[in-house]
Amino acid sequence: MFFKKNKKEINKIKEAEVFSNKKPKSLKPLSGFLDLSPDDQVIFSNLKNAILESFELAGFAPFDIPVVEKKSVLLANAGGDTAKEIYEINRGDKELALRFDLTIPLAKYIANNYKTIHFPFKRYQIDKVFRGERAQKGRYREFYQCDVDIIGNETLSIKSDAEVIKIVNETFSSLKLADFKIKINNKKILGGFLSNLDLNSGTTEADILRLIDKCEKITVEEFEKLLSEKNLSESQINQIIDFINISNEENNLSNENILGALANLEIENEEFLEGLNDMNKLINILKTFNLPEKNYSIDLKIARGFDYYTGTVFETFFNEYKEFGSICSGGRYDNLTSVYSDKVICPGVGASIGLTRLFSQLKEANMLENFNKSSIDLMVLPLTENLEPVFNTVDTLRKNKLKVEIFLEEKSLKKKLNYANKKNVKYVLFIGEDEISNNFFKLKDMISGEEFELNSDELIKFLLKDKVEPRA
């Protein structure tokens, strides 16, 4: 039954001329490009699929756009760093490049397909993007982003902000990696507050926002020093520190108390009041969206780097692993397509997970130990050469949507079990002549070592029950 290659034949193959002599000097993985071990490939994929499932269960539609785009399209709205980091393609006279995020191509797509899109447009995309940054730990040049966005046509309810925050909650709840918290702010609250401070000329709100965005990583003294370098008076500095301290975890204020404290500041700035009003609505809506309150809170320090956020902004942190930084960020933007179209007004709200980085952090912190490590539900080991009845059983299991690998090479039982073990399979099913004639199968739980004797109906029920355990 085998291509039984003897040594002579193997040598023949080894010596055979290959089609070219251009054997590359090095097969080393490219720096900054993820090159996982076979076992990690499966875990990564299970993590990616779990996120994908959360996005799909939330009713978002899959979306797919070219990896390659015109450079002028990609860079239409981009600053200097992005232009420097873009991967250009050498091909003919068109200037092409690889996408560096999933938002810009979405904006172009909406501007182009505006008339055939059904709004609100709820789409997700889990896909690779490319940035030629300096390769360093935790930084990748080719990496996955997991994006969800809701795009409206001229208007979009603030309920959509809540819906995106809910998806983030559902996603990380179902992953069961660690306790987390979604920290929410509104750019108008921070912006209105700063504008009300009357900053000295030469200092912009953006300068201060950038400092606030980083303030958790430094001491109060360092933060004060950086602020004073921006020509802020002692009174202004104190106001800023008092302001962001309202939501300090040590104060242990509820979201309602924080909102009350903000109202009590009696800041008569239109932007501030608009932001406060939106945040009030958002917090009220979130209460009706079935999220555990421990999973989200207002944090006035969240300033999100990107200029294009205009309202709600949020970041997500593991409670016990602050060093990860934000594991999922997002927010509201007033008009996604403005750079591509003067006619189309599309407010949107979205969230993004940097999956490649998250995976490498989780792995390093040993947080994937309890994660599903197998790509299949069951490994079938035939104990007979009579494969027809074996495949009858296998096909019935597969029709019930069970992922079933069958081991077909001629190896010893020990080697077969060894293979199943290495592939981290939970269940192994033995099918021999006896099992077939008696309709009684031996199922082995490879983790507990338990063995079960089941007929084919019981087998299906057993495996399906184990598979579709309810989500958290």
Place this chain on the structure above:
Amino acid sequence: MFFKKNKKEINKIKEAEVFSNKKPKSLKPLSGFLDLSPDDQVIFSNLKNAILESFELAGFAPFDIPVVEKKSVLLANAGGDTAKEIYEINRGDKELALRFDLTIPLAKYIANNYKTIHFPFKRYQIDKVFRGERAQKGRYREFYQCDVDIIGNETLSIKSDAEVIKIVNETFSSLKLADFKIKINNKKILGGFLSNLDLNSGTTEADILRLIDKCEKITVEEFEKLLSEKNLSESQINQIIDFINISNEENNLSNENILGALANLEIENEEFLEGLNDMNKLINILKTFNLPEKNYSIDLKIARGFDYYTGTVFETFFNEYKEFGSICSGGRYDNLTSVYSDKVICPGVGASIGLTRLFSQLKEANMLENFNKSSIDLMVLPLTENLEPVFNTVDTLRKNKLKVEIFLEEKSLKKKLNYANKKNVKYVLFIGEDEISNNFFKLKDMISGEEFELNSDELIKFLLKDKVEPRA
């Protein structure tokens, strides 16, 4: 509840300065790059996921490798056309490029990770590849390939050839697009036969194989003429035509009869006999693998263009849509990694579907009319502002793995139903105050127009039953 933007505000946004003035001249999709309408995005994704599901149910593991690779690695084994069509990347001093298939990077990966791979290595990859071919109808520059391969360590049972053919059968059976047939040959049968013909010097077997590969597209007379141009005698030409005609559909021979006819030729060529022996085994094994016999047959004209196939080769055709060409091809190769490693001998067998091309063909032939056009199982339309109990129901449905979109914008019921209709949703669920207090929900089948009144348990059972209908 809304960001109620009045005209003045909208104009403010329209007039707002965008971050740059580099608005691109054209937003037209790039020629040769798939840019689907929003509705087609969903159908394409459902098609892709159905193929993916078949690969996963067959127990194959997901596999993911960088899009970007060193040019020297990609082109180590490639001829002139490939080198011309490759997309090079402009970046630093490393010569990089985009992968043009999924096989070469797999070969490199195996050569690199040989020691940590569990053999037989059964992996699938559904991913994009890039070829700078002249853009024309049905040809894409960025397109999806759906690959399954089984890679052995030094040996690989011919049962693996049967397993790959079975996956092709399961995949196209579950897609239910049209009747199809997998046409199987063995390169050694053709090669041994031709070598036995004593071709004149100056004519290679590869020359004749190339003509045989194309012979279905031309008349017998044209075929004879092309053969005679290769310096073949009339006797040799007749022998070739008689040979490939053995498996002619009009002869209506069973696979066993074809194998008998080949044996009766009494060709005493080692390669031929080896091929015939392998084919005999393969056909016998396939009978025990639970495939309908109408779905596969021996076809001696199948010659597969690629040089690297060494044994079993196959192509797949829709019976009534021959003009599609082969919709899934593959075969056995003796040593995948030879170009990268002298030490590692990895025989493999695989199959590949060119998904982007197939999708465009199916769409043009209106063969996707009955295909699932929705990305969700259910659309929930709340008839109340009291969202907490609505989300209780929604979350219960989602926990049961149902994809549930909830419509949250403030629109008229007519507009909400219109949205559901446009999104091709099969079921719409209305949840208002009455439904909540009575635990009785109205479910509307948007296709038949039928309405069902169900309590929450019945609802879940009803929707799950509709969803997990058994595969073909």
